[in-house]
Amino acid sequence: MxxxxxxxxxxxxxxxxxxxxxxxxxxxxxxxxxxxxxxxxxxxxxxxxLEWFDKTYAVHGLMDQTYRDETLEILENKDHSHLINTFIKKADLGINGIDVMDIKYEDVIEFVPKEMKKNFKEKFDKTDNRAILMIHNKYDKDNKLLGNAPFLLDKYESEGTKKFFNMIGIYVKALKENRFLIIDEFDARLHTLLTKAIINLFNSPTVKSEAQLLIACHDTALLDKRILRRDQICFIEKDEYGGTELVSLVEYKPRKESPYDRNYLDGKYGAIPIISDLEELF
Known part of the structure; x- marks a missing residue:
């Protein structure tokens, strides 16, 4: 139109x-x-x-730290904090809950070296001084549960866990506010089963949301007919001059029983890199 x-x-x-x-x-x-x-x-x-564009989230999957405040905003809302905690628990990351602790200037100044104290207050005030704690189970040497143990997100958790936490707020807001969510490098640092679960969330007929998800990724395992229809999959084909073209999987007319991921890697849909024999370098 x-x-x-x-x-x-x-x-x-x-x-x-x-x-x-x-x-x-x-x-x-x-x-x-x-x-x-x-x-x-x-x-x-x-x-x-214009209102539709204003409600669109355009997100870079390798700059997830940029979107952490979206997650923290929901986490610190008593009416919705359970959404973030449930997201984390269901991702099978071994995390039972999340806590956020405000760090005060008075609590840390005594540990700052003397030569750094001069400008420390100014730098401290410009920094996000919230400590995000991931709550894990704690066991003894016989695997007996002793209780919970907090781990600092930025110091002890994996890059994948950090990214997932940082992005949860974006997923929740998109679903609750019916937004159009665009994510580049969607699959970076995340397990395939976790990315599939996120896609299923936006595709689910039981989730009452009009949100839409558009992703760019490199994980061929996501070319899965159980989670995506043929018309939901497109390939970026690059020609010899560097120009690119967007081609829908529908145009290749694959059979219903065809494994999309294997056919793609076999070159049947194009859009694959032609990589020279790297062994020749050595």
Whole structure:
């Protein structure tokens, strides 16, 4: 469905679909978005489109630390903190719960070396001084349960656990607020079964959400017909000149019984790297 077409400063506007937008092209600067100008002049369709973009999460899967505050915000909300704890428990990471402790300046200044104390207060105030604790079971040498033991997330947990924790808030907010979630490097540092579980969450008919998930990944195990339909899988094909093309799996017309992952690695769908014999280097 097309509302308008703009090529440089030439416009084609569908007056029936994009009501009240005609004439606004004259008010649009060369470096301005026609959509934004239309919304400023109360074109309702433009307002709805921009609202949709505002609700879109575009996330880089290798910069997960950037999104930690989203998780902490939910965790510190008494009405919703159980969602974060349940997410962690069900991921089979050996974690029974999460606790967040505020670190005060008075608690740490005595341990700071004398030569570093001069500017320490200024640096401390600019730092997120919350300690995130992962609660694990504690056992004796005979494997008898002794109780719980807290582990600092950033010091003792794996990179995969850190990423999963940091991203939970994004997943929860997208599902609860019906957002469009785009994730690059979705599978980085996460186990295949965990990434499949996240995809299933967005695909689930029992989860009452209109959220959508678009991911870029390299894990061929996710080419699984049990979790994705053919029309939900696309490949990025690069030509000899470096240009890329998006191709849907539907276009290859695979049989229902075909193993998508094996066929892809066999080159039947294209979009695979042609790697020279690295052994020749040595």
């Amino acid at each position: 097309q509302f308008f077409l703009r090529i440089e400063n030439e416009y084609q506007i569908d007056d029936k679909r994009f009501v009240n937008a005609s004439g606004l092209e004259k008010r649009t600067r060369d470096n301005a978005l026609f959509l934004a100008v239309s919304a400023q002049w109360n074109v309702k369709k433009a307002e709805k489109i």
